[in-house]
Amino acid sequence: MLSLPVYLTGLAMGFSLIVAIGAQNAFVLRQGLLGRFVWPVTLICAASDAILILIGVLAFRQVAAALPAFEPVMRYGGAAFLIWYGLRSLVAALRHPGALAAADGKAASLPRTLLMCLGLTWLNPHVYLDTVVLLGSVSAQFPGARASFALGAMTASLAFFVTLGQGAAWLRPLLARPRVWALVETAIALTMWATAARLLLFR
Template sequence: MTAAVFGTGLTMGLSLIVAIGAQNAFVLRQGLRNHHVLAVCLTCALSDAALILVGVTAFRQIAAVLPWLDPVMRYGGAVFLLVYGFRSARAAIAGSGALAAGEGEDAGLARTLATCLAFTFLNPHVYLDTVVLLGTISTRFPGQEASFAAGAMTASCLFFFALGFGARRLRHVFANPVAWRVLDGVIAVVMVLIAMKLLVGS
């Protein structure tokens, strides 16, 4: 069962983090330009791990004090995922164009990391994904939250390093708008499935 919970955390983590956003676009640009890729990927992975840990360890305690919080967050998270899934489906149908890598000079390590942290901690969706949604889902596995958190953290680490270091090999893929339409379609399906699980509960 622990392996299954780890797999659930891994799947949920990948499903949430794969959505195209400012943070992922920044990591992708750094990978395509080959600028501070290791530092950026490590910063993103560690930041996500810290937020996931907060969500998994603290959310259940807060929910115990405020018993109404769990269903509110669960249903609220489901609504958010359904809306996000709808937006992804609309983007898949309409086509939003390829994600440009962006050009420019190397900003330096300190400035690059500061920008990376801003994309991470100034984005409210990051808290919703890691602290609220993953924290809420982890409460469905009492006593095995650590396995769920480990799976979600592993997903974050795998994704950021794959995106950062694999960007150059996938330059031709990311330059194709059709690839993003396919990815948006997959994201839409996954978001709806997760929303259904939250609504049904355990």
């Protein structure tokens, strides 16, 4: 049976963790601004979060015990991926692309976009720390009501990604200026590199 207080706690915790701008959020925002594959991207992000939240809630102790073995691989692999993606965004910014270059024939296809989304989600150790470790540890405080906590956190994730992706459409008129779009790409590059730096410099 759903416990409303525990559900609301999970909802609040989920929002507090996901609102901070990170690599995943920056990618969803970019797709929303471009208007390309927004629903598939937002649903993949929300579904991935839901899976990780379930893992954390149902198997937190086992995951915590195994985490040291995977942490170095995830940290360095994730940092390399983020550095590459940041460089890709910076190159796009320097070329001053037209706003909403989604109509460009060279725009990323759906499979490539989804692979990029999966990479930014599953190759980022911070995602595991937030969803599996932190939410998993907090859910342990609610024996018998952990499902309510998990459902609240999942609701926060879905609501945030849908709002971010669909709400970005309101900013499209501003992005009609190539220089503004270049600033967006630069900000995304800096976000990716800042996340990579945190992975490499802070443990």
